[in-house]
Amino acid sequence: MIAVALLVGVSVRAGSAAALSLTSQRLTPYRTCTITATPAGTTAVSDANVRQANPTTNFGATTTYVVSSAAAANQRIYVRFDLAVCSPAIASSAIVRLATLRLYVTAVPAVCRTLDLFPATVAWTEAAITWNNEPFGAAINNPPTASRTGSVTVGTPVGCVNQAAGAYITGATVTTDVAAFVAGGSTNLGWMIRDDAEGSATTRSETFSAKDLGTIAQAPQLVVTYVVVP
Amino acid sequence: MRAGGLVRRRVGALIKLLAASLQLVPLALATGIFGAAASLSVSSGTVGAATVATPRCTAVGLTVLQNLSAGTVVSVTVGGLPAACGGATLQATVNNGSTFGSGSVAVPAGGGSVTVPLGAAPAVTAAETTDIVVLGP
Numbered sequence: 554m555i556a557v558a559l560l561v562g563v564s565v566r567a568g569s570a571a572a573l574s575l576t577s578q579r580l581t582p583y584r585t586c587t588i589t590a591t592p593a594g595t596t597a598v599s600d601a602n603v604r605q606a607n608p609t610t611n612f613g614a615t616t617t618y619v620v621s622s623a624a625a626a627n628q629r630i631y632v633r634f635d636l637a638v639c640s641p642a643i644a645s646s647a648i649v650r651l652a653t654l655r656l657y658v659t660a661v662p663a664v665c666r667t668l669d670l671f672p673a674t675v676a677w678t679e680a681a682i683t684w685n686n687e688p689f690g691a692a693i694n695n696p697p698t699a700s701r702t703g704s705v706t707v708g709t710p711v712g713c714v715n716q717a718a719g720a721y722i723t724g725a726t727v728t729t730d731v732a733a734f735v736a737g738g739s740t741n742l743g744w745m746i747r748d749d750a751e752g753s754a755t756t757r758s759e760t761f762s763a764k765d766l767g768t769i770a771q772a773p774q775l776v777v778t779y780v781v782v783p
Numbered sequence: 784m785r786a787g788g789l790v791r792r793r794v795g796a797l798i799k800l801l802a803a804s805l806q807l808v809p810l811a812l813a814t815g816i817f818g819a820a821a822s823l824s825v826s827s828g829t830v831g832a833a834t835v836a837t838p839r840c841t842a843v844g845l846t847v848l849q850n851l852s853a854g855t856v857v858s859v860t861v862g863g864l865p866a867a868c869g870g871a872t873l874q875a876t877v878n879n880g881s882t883f884g885s886g887s888v889a890v891p892a893g894g895g896s897v898t899v900p901l902g903a904a905p906a907v908t909a910a911e912t913t914d915i916v917v918l919g920p
Contacts, residue, residue: 581839581868581917585847588910597909638910640880651844651863728844769854769907778844778915 583650583778586639590764590772599679599743600632600763600773603687613679616766617659620668622748623756627693630761631673631682632656633743634775636734643735647779652731654744655721657771658707660760665708667749668759669701672730673742688742693751703727704749707759721774731777840868840917846896847913849877855904856884859913862896869894870920878912879905890917 590598602618604610606626612618621628632654636643643649654670675688685691705724707715715722727744734741748757762771846862859875869892876885884901891897905911 579839579871579919581841581871583845583847583915585913585915586910587847587849587913589907591907591909595909640910640912650842651846653846770851776847778847 582780584781585776585778586636586643588634588636588638588775588777589769590774591767591769593765593767595764597635597638598633598764598773600630600765601677601679601682602628602630602763603682603684604628605684605691605693608684608691611681611683613682614765616763617760618763619758619760620746620748621756621758622666622751622753623758624752624754626756627748627751628758629684629687630656630746631677631687631743632746632773633673633677633741634773636731636741636777639777643777643779644781645735645737646782647735648782649728649732649735649777649779651776651778652726652728653776654703654725654727655774655776656725657721657762657773658715658759659718659762659771660758661715661718662708662757662759663710664757665706665710665713666757666759668705668707668746669698669749670703670705670725670727671696671701671745671747672727672739673745676742687745689745698749702730727775731775735777735779840871840920841865845915847875847915849907849911849913850898851907852904855906856901856911857904858886858898858900860896860898861915864890864894864896864917866892866894868917868920872918873897873899874914874916874918875899875901876914877901877905878914879908879910882906890920 588597600618602612602615604612618630619628620630673688677688689695703726705715705722706713707722709716714724733739762768764773843863845864848860849856850858850860856877859877861873861875868890871890872887873890874887876883882903882905884903884905886899886901888897888899
């Protein structure tokens with residue numbers, strides 16, 4: 554009888570524990586890693602200009618770089634951000650919600666131009682890249698527009714997304730590329746940015762601040778917003 | 784003789800019952816100790832396990848931009864908040880590895896963007912982590 558009573562007592566206690574309840578608030582968590590090209594000499598960010606008119610000259614240490622469409626004088630930008638500098642590290646299982654490339658534009662053209670973003674598929678270095686040895690080769694309008702993974706419009710006309718100089722461009726979304734870098738589906742070799750229609754008879758150019766300008770408020774950035782999967 | 788036999792049988796039964804009761808004492812004591820121990824901690828085996836998903840006001844990508852002053856992050860602007868987040872409290876914490884800056888603001892009814900002033904201003908480094916939590920609505 555004693556033993557039976559004790560067993561009943563244990564059962565009662567277990568019943569009480571089962572009655573415990575937990576409540577939680579509605580939480581929407583995000584984490585963002587902002588990579589900034591600072592200090593100017595950082596290796597976390599690599600950027601360079603390549604110029605068709607100077608096909609064997611390296612422009613990896615210039616303070617500004619230009620995207621230009623011109624007759625035999627096209628210019629492109631290469632930029633790469635090392636995601637490994639994010640702390641805590643972005644887990645390969647993380648879900649990238651948004652990744653934005655931010656470049657500070659200091660001069661815009663009088664017409665609206667479309668700039669295309671292509672993830673580089675061959676490694677390059679800031680100190681060695683030139684027009685002739687760049688990953689996508691020396692031919693203009695290559696790779697084709699269809700293979701771009703992002704684009705932005707720059708120019709003063711109404712309807713162009715980035716109309717004014719003296720601000721970071723908006724709309725340079727690279728979410729798909731960064732998601733692939735994080736998940737390991739592709740290697741992060743940065744991006745090449747070129748005019749959508751190189752070889753314009755009238756020169757059309759946009760000028761951006763490079764990391765070597767050393768101005769934090771104008772430094773190239775990559776902003777990655779993601780969700781940590783438990 | 785019959786009466787004497789009946790007495791012997793009853794005495795024998797009583798002795799057996801007593802012996803059986805004595806055997807229960809250590810068992811009861813041991814069980815009692817077990818019972819007391821069980822009352823100290825909730826047995827996980829008797830607590831049901833369940834996962835309940837709490838609804839979130841958004842699952843899209845929020846834009847998170849740093850606002851700088853003299854090379855430090857003084858606030859962050861969070862954009863892309865849908866109307867479903869209206870009325871919630873948005874908390875932001877910026878961490879550059881050595882300094883934390885936190886703040887919170889209410890999300891307007893229609894969503895949109897909010898700027899969160901930070902209590903401390905972390906310096907801009909190669910990378911900063913910004914944690915965003917939307918509580919509610």
